[in-house]
Amino acid sequence: MQRSIEVILAIILCGCAILLPARNAFGSDLSRQPVTEVNVSLGSETGELKFFPNNLEFESGKRYKLILKNPSQQKHYFTAKSFADASWTQKVDAGNVEIKGAIHELELRSGSKAEWVFVPLKSGTYNLRCTVAGHTEAGMVGKIAIAP
Template sequence: MLRICLILASFVYLNLTNVSAASATNIPASLLKQAATEIRVSLGNSANELIFEPNHLDFVSGKRYNLHLVNPSSQKHYFTAKDFADGIWTQKVEAGKVEIKGAIHDLELKPGAEAEWVFVPLKPGNYSLRCTIAGHTEAGMTGKIAID
């Protein structure tokens, strides 16, 4: 009975984290203990320009990253890249004293907020990034993400 419960718990966990059993077993435990490569992205800037800085991000499949997101502007912004998020394994998202695990598709950063998204890219491809607040995408708050 305990074995069945463990199998069911593993299945539920893998579905909640948006990773198949095969791809989860392909992530070596040693990779998760290695220091993540930090990439810093600003959502907007202090002049309230509707931009991502930088607006092009490159990642390598199978490598661990810490995407450090900051919002130095006086308005909230979203980091939305659903297809990208579906092609990675998220270890965690940290914001303040909160750590979130599981499937993440977008993050909202309020003025002055910071968040860290630790993940391992799994699916090579080119993905779109945008802020989904009305008018922000149209004003140019877009970007590209590539996984090699």
């Protein structure tokens, strides 16, 4: 019994040792940092199958609000799973709904808007694409870079 308690305490202390430096590196509360807004259009009114802009750059540890708009006549997806896995999502606002937790893909119907508030945590370059059939092949792709 005593040995089990010691093992549990060791696991808790190791977890704290790993998590506390990350918390201090990004400030005590990520959700209270000032937010930088970035606008992205999924497609265009004329039917172009592109992201505008199609190359996005963020800095690790800074808080962003990604404002996604779909001005086209068809639905589009903002799909960037690896990027989402490398970021902390505070929330997604879409219509009258606020979504919290892990986000891997956002669907925007014609004329809709969504706001994704997040903090990138892991530097790297990530792929972005629209997964509607034929859209990736038509060039609706991009890159998302997270600088250290």
